[in-house]
Amino acid sequence: MMNRSLILGLILVLSTATAPSCHGYYSKTVPYKPRPQKVTHLHFFLHDTMSGNNPSAVLIVRPNITNTTNFGNTVVTDDALTVGPDAKSEVIGNAQGLWVSTGKNFPTLSVYMDFGFTQGEFNGSSISVFSRNPITQTERQLAVVGGRGKFEMAKGVANLKTIFVNFTSGDAIVEYHVTVIHY
Template structure:
């Protein structure tokens, strides 16, 4: 019994001695290197499909208080998206990436969404890179603007704006094709 207590005490001491070596704060300062800022203009089409057998946007939450509301996206509804991005407005045109994220129906008066999207590019010069958008999207307006708030890969530390224009909207199903002209400032 005494040997077990000694062994236990030895293990506790060993643990106390070695633990601080693995839990220390680490920081490294490197010299600042001035990076050249670049501006990139992107043009593509966003296909948001809520209807059919294989929709690219699905309702994931809807408040109980809106159960009698027959609109496609009543106030408080949350949708998850996995929408294709294409070169042209036709769904058969070349796919250059995907928009993945969420949007929330955020207005009680007029159709408006708050969008949280990551536009991941899967071909061309920006393959493997993405831009992130987080902004209010007043979808009743034909033309509108969203904020670019970040990015990955070649768009690291991105900022900018996306000008949107509704190309097609089916008011019955909610299916939409939106033209995006994006100005991205990045390093």
């Protein structure tokens, strides 16, 4: 019995030692063929709802400190994007991601979101935003840092204007005017 185990172990060691190893990575350089860039202007409204029985934004982290700016709070979102400011207007997509309260002395969020479109010309496409959002300013800008689908290789800027905010409930409606440069 001992000999069988020893022989099996020896065969295992020898077969692994002689097995070819794969290392490195595959890379192929191809000539760069510039494509014409497109500029698209988008206009929609984001509905961030933290209150009620069906919130679109949920607090998932609250640090064990007391402060006036909710520093450290982390919220996950699946907010509706609509054509108008009314919550009953046509839904054209959703903004999924999270925002973190990163301002210790001034209410500021760091926003990491993917704005996915589910209707119209851009159905199945999305833009990605990763930026600082000083929420007490009525008008501000966020950076568009990527995209997929019809917004491949996107970059640009989103100009935001707060239409409604309730700092007690956390509910907000924000108007977006987005300029996207993409292929």
